[in-house]
Amino acid sequence: VVFADATDAPQVEEGVVGGSRPGLGTETDSATRGKREGAEQFVFQAEVNRLMDIIINSLYSNKDIFLRELISNASDALDKIRFLALTDKGQLGEGEAAKLDIQLSLDPSKKVLSIRDKGVGMTKEDLIKNLGTIAKSGTSGFLEQMQKGGDVNLIGQFGVGFYSVYLVADWVEVITKHNDDKQYVWQSTADGHFSIAEDDGEDIGRGTVINIHLKPEAQEYSEESKLKDLVHKYSEFIHFPIYLWTEKEVDVPVEEEDQKEEADQGEAKKDADDEEVADDESEDEEPEETPKKTRKEKRHEWELLNDSQAIWLRQPKDVSDEEYKKFYKTISQDYADPMGWVHFKGEGDVEFKATLFMPSTTPHEYYEKYYEKGAKGALKLYVRRVFITDDTGEELLPRWLGFLRGIVDSDTLPLNVSREMMQTSAALKTIKKKLVRKVLDLIKKWSDDELKCRKAEAGEEDEDEPAPTGEACEMYGKFWEQYGRAMKLGIVEDATNRNRMAKLLRFHTSKSLDKLTSLDEYVSRMKEGQKQIYYLAGGWMSYCCCF
Ligand SMILES: Nc1ncnc2c1ncn2[C@@H]1O[C@H](COP(=O)(O)OP(=O)(O)OP(=O)(O)O)[C@@H](O)[C@H]1O
Secondary structure (H helix, E strand, O other): OOOOOOOOOOOOOOOOEEEOOOOOOOOOOOOHOOOOOOOOEEEEHHHHHHHHHHHHHOOOOOOOHHHHHHHHHHHHHHHHHHHHHOHHHHHHHHHHHHOEEEEHHHHHHHHHHHHHEEOOOOHHHHHHHHHOOOHHHHHHHHHHHHOOOOOOOHHHHHHHHHHHHHHHHEEEEEEOOOOOEEEEEEEEEEOEEEEEEEEEOOOOEEEEEEEEHHHHHHHHHHHHHHHHHHHHHHHEEEEEEEEEEEEEEEEHHHHHHHHHHHHHHHHHHHHHHHHHHHHOOOHHHHOOOOOOOOEEEEEEEEEEOOOOOOOOOOOHHOHHHHHHHHHHHHHHHHOOOOOOHHHHHHHHHHHHHEEEOOOOOOOOOOOOOOOHHHHOOOEEEEEOOOEEEEEOOOOOOOOOOOEEEEEEEEEOOOOOHHHHHHHHHHHHHHHHHHHHHHHHHHHHHHHHHHHHHHHOOOOOOOOOOOOOHEEEEHHHHHHHHHHHHHHHHHHHHHHHHHHHHOOOOOOOOOHHHHHHOOHHHHHHHHHHHHHHHOOOOHHHHHHHHHO
8 A cells, every 4th residue: 555645646635634535416305305396307228227127136146246337437537538638738728627536435334435537528418328227238248148147247248337336326316527517416216217417516627536325234335444455456457546535533632732722831831930949959950751642633644555566567477376367457357367478578669568368258249249340449559558449359459369369559559540551551460460470479379388398208208398387288278278269260250360270280089189099199189180280371260160
C-alpha cells in the first residue's frame, strides 16, 4: 500500500477532521429511491430484465466481481477521454478534472459505496441505450450459459459487466456528466424499470459516479479493508490511480491545539511563582518532562491502492508470474489464469512493447464467430501509453490468433493514428509479424518440450537436451486441445507463417499421445502428418477438413 503523493492525490482540505466524505452524491435517502420529481421512467429491455433477475437472485456466486467490472468500466471511460483529448485538449478540462483517476469512497452509516471516475461520462442518450434499453450482443449468450448452469462470474466476458452491481446492491444511482450534455442521474432498484432525471445535486464536473446502496447481506463491501483486498486482487494493474477515501484514528498531541491556552495559563502561573523561585536553589534545574498528552482524532485521506505503472513497460525479468496472471485478469475479464504469455520489446525501425496472453480456455464464441469477429477486440493498441483502440482486428493479429488477449504500445506510431492509417501502416505490419513470431516461438517451445518428454518416457532422452518434467510436458497437449482448430484454420489462411505452423501440427490429442509406446511410433506419425501437409500444399482446405 502506498500513500499518495500529496500532489497527485485528489485534493481535500488539509487534515480534514472527522470530515464527511467528498461529495459524490445526489439523494441518498432510501425513502426517495427512484422517485425523483420529473424523472422519466423507462422499462428495461426484456433480455436485460432477465439478466438482472438472474443476477439479483444468484445466491451462491462470487459477489466480489462487481467491483472489478465497475473499475474496468471506469478505466475504459478514462481511456476514452484521454483519447478525445488528443485532438481537442479542452475536453480534459483543467485542475482536478484533468487528473485522471478512480475514487472509491464509503458512507458506512448509509451503507453506500461510491465509485467515481473523471472519464468521458455519458450523455442522456448513452444512459438510456447503455444502461437498459439496448441488450448487448453478449446478453443472450450470457443467458444461454446461465440456463446451462453456467457461472455468473463469467459476466464480464459477455460485455454486460455493469449489471453485476446488482449482486451487491438493491438500489443503484449513476450520476454522469458528459462534455456534450447536462448532468443526469439514472436510478434503478432492478424492478424492471429505471429512471433518468436531470441532476441538480452536486456538480461532478465530468465523468461518472456510481452510488451503490448495498443489500443487507452485502454489508461487507462497506468495509475499507474489504475494498483494499479486492482492488489488490483484481484491479491492481489498472493503469489509472485508484484511491480510497480512508478514515484513520490518529493520536494528536494536546499541545498542538491547546498550545495558546496552556501558554497563557503558564504565563499567569509564572508571574505568581516568580518570588518563590527567586529564593529557591533549584532555579537552574531542568523542568521535569511530563508525558505528552494526546487525544484520538479521526482523519481522512485519499489512500492510493494500486501501482498504476504499466506492466508492459517494465522489464520482463522484473515482473513476477503472479503479477502477469493478475494483469491478464485485469485486461481480459477472465477469472482463470492464462495458459501462457509473451512479453517483449520490438526494436529497430518500429519500436514497441507487447504483452500477449493465451487464455487457458478458448474465449467465448471465438470459433462460433471466427469469420465475423476474427481478431477484433483481442489486443488493445496504445501509443506512448495512451490508449488508442481495441478495435484493431487483423491489422495486428491474423484471425487464427484472435484468441489472444494483450496490449501493444508503440512509440513509433503517431498519436492520431486513424482506422484508414491502420490498414495501410507499414509499422503495424512489422509489429504484426513480430507478434506472430513470438507467439509461434512460445508454441514451438511447448511442442519441443513435449517431444523431449516423450523421448525421455521412451528411454531415449538426448543428453544434450534434457527433458523438462511436470507441467511443461503437458503444455502442448493443453494448447492443442483448445487451439488445435485455430492452428488448422491458420495453416489454410496464413501463407506467411504456414511452414512454421506445419511443424507444430498434431494429428492426435495428447490423450492419444499417452498411448504411444515408442518414440519411433511418434516420429513416424509426425513425419507422416507433415509429409501429407507438404504433398497437399495446393489443397489445404480439403485436407484440414479431414482431421
Ligand atoms: N463509468 C462509466 N463511464 C462511462 N460509460 C460507462 C461507464 N460504465 C458503463 N458505461 C457504459 O455502459 C456500457 C455498458 O457497460 P457494461 O459493463 O455492461 O459493458 P461493457 O463495459 O461494454 O463490457 P465489459 O463489461 O466487457 O467491459 C459501456 O459500454 C459504456 O458505454
